[in-house]
Amino acid sequence: MIDLSTAYERDTLFIGNEHVPSVGHERIDVVSPSTEEKIGSAAVAQEADIDRAVAAARQAFDDGPWPRMSRDERRAVVRRAGELLRPLADELTQLVSRENGVTVRYRQGHVAPFFDYHTDEVAWPRDELRRLPSGEGALVRHEPVGVVGAIVPWNAPVSLGLSKVLPALVAGCTVVLKPSPETPLHDHVIAEAFAEAGLPAGALNVVPAHREVSEYLVRHRGTDMISFTGSTAAGRRIGAICGEQIKRVTLELGGKSAAIVLDDMDAAAMAALVLHSGMLLNNGEACMAWTRILVPRARYDELLDAFCAALAAVKVGDPLDPTTDIGPLVAERQRDRVESYVSNAVADGAKVVFGGGRPKHLERGWFVEPTLLVDVDNSMTICREEVFGPVGTVMPYTDEEEAIRIANDSNYGLAGGVFTADPQRGLEVAGKIRAGTIGVNSLGVDIRVPFGGYKDSGVGRAHGPEGFAEYFEVKTVGLPAGFQPS
Structure with missing residues (x-):
């Protein structure tokens, strides 16, 4: 027994x-x-x-x-x-x-x-x-x-x-x-x-x-x-x-996966899906987490507001509570590492639009607030290296070709996502991304289908x-x- x-x-x-x-x-x-x-x-x-x-x-x-x-x-x-x-x-x-x-x-x-x-x-x-x-x-x-x-x-x-x-x-x-x-x-x-x-x-x-x-x-x-x-x-x-x-x-x-939001996607539905299935997956301690979020420049403000609204509804706390969305990071050193990435990104010119610190209602534990950064470009360390925490960046793009170029401009190639009202269009974009698993309005991971990476992934x-x-x-x-x- x-x-x-x-x-x-x-x-x-x-x-x-x-x-x-x-x-x-x-x-x-x-x-x-x-x-x-x-x-x-x-x-x-x-x-x-x-x-x-x-x-x-x-x-x-x-x-x-x-x-x-x-x-x-x-x-x-x-x-x-x-x-x-x-x-x-x-x-x-x-x-x-x-x-x-x-x-x-x-x-x-x-x-x-x-x-x-x-x-x-x-x-x-x-x-x-x-x-x-x-x-x-x-x-x-x-x-x-x-x-x-x-x-x-x-x-x-x-x-x-x-x-x-x-x-x-x-x-x-x-x-x-x-x-x-x-x-x-x-x-x-x-x-x-x-x-x-x-x-x-x-x-x-x-x-x-x-x-x-x-x-x-x-x-x-x-x-x-x-x-x-x-x-x-x-x-x-x-x-x-x-x-x-x-x-x-x-x-x-490892990975540094990109989520490409196309210009026809509903803002609220997209934000919840990208965050909970991607950026915040497993407390953000997931190799396939979508931490580079690419949005059309014409809808940048609207989609950024949707992301912040979705993050405001995220519950951070006791991981044993079934209503909790995000628990603590695994160790103090991991929390310090994540916080260092955020502070260094700000020093490099990034702006924190949500989170960026420790939850004020939690006195103990290695917690980090869900954090979203803007005013970044794909050459910055925060966009190149795996953070392994609930931290993401939002970058605007002008057209699909630029979005695909940014998504592929990485040493990693583990995963990615495409979000659109037209799955056929999403499939065509997914075919141009150099990564092992691409989800179209989904995570794309299941025990029945292969999972693994291109390049350094x-x-x-x-x-x-x-x-x-x-x-x-x-x-x-x-x-x-x-x-x-x-």
Whole structure:
């Protein structure tokens, strides 16, 4: 029986389906971003612990039953784990909200869809027999890639963790999951559910660790693939290491996404959609957040007023309150970083038209007001770098070509949005934006469709059959003429 009452004090790692102490016995305190008080603590892995976890995953893959089970057998185990977690979904959401400050309103209902998709819907890569002109045959097969090191950030740890763990396990891989030190508590609950569901020992291991030890996992020769979500700076480092070792890697990195509002869009409807689905998404701590808002020059004042009116209705406060729109940022350093971006933008000539400070009604917690800046141009730092907070800029454009040029003038290419009364027109504009996911009057993100970036926003895809395929190797077996495999 899985008991969340013990989740807040984790003095062990999870390796080989067992709770084991860390070699160094180091612990990290987990502090509530809302109250600035300690809510729990967790063991932190050392390099020797990574060795143990990788060895367990390696043995489970090389000699264990998991990759040798049928698809349906693996799906049944994963389905059972999902069934065990469903009754705990609300408590799990609250636990994560206490860890990182993201509102329960935003994160509710994020567990079940991942399990449902990977157990019932996902399309498997197709094995096929191809006949060659010589009369010989070639059997094209897909096999699990092996041991996956999954490195997950703090901003959306459950959904991002499941988007790596589930396709890897269903494919037949084994996993070493490395949570962020800011959110180290909840993954033990997920691992316990898999163990209770019958997942063989070593197929899923959980080892929270600091950055230096995370790099040790990336470098470890016992891993066959690294799946990373995080900053572009860290992604470059990980990509370089994997390149040296010729190791498979997927990187879902940062963004500086643009929302293009076309001249035919209703102001009030557009403002609510752009802000809540984009700029304020996940407290603004979202790699795909639309933080560069481009509006037609002829409607600039009208649309700016609509944005400010929509922001005035945003409720900032306790993330556990289901009516709250925005909670605190994950850590004091993150709040300081966001405030520094705003003050530097003002020093560069930007003007704050909404927010810009800390909510006056909240005495404690790492809160930042939703903030909107104008009098900016796309060359300014605030428009070039990922802020990772509820901060956006509004820039006018003269015509669609200028809007598209500004949207594409970025080192990033993760996401974007187009807002218009004419979806066909929006589709045509979306086709000209160099980014991995563009929503036309929508976010455009779902577990069933691929997600990933162009340019500095990453390599590879998550979600959908394209994301599932990342966890397979492709093997060709040549066959003699006339042979028909059974």
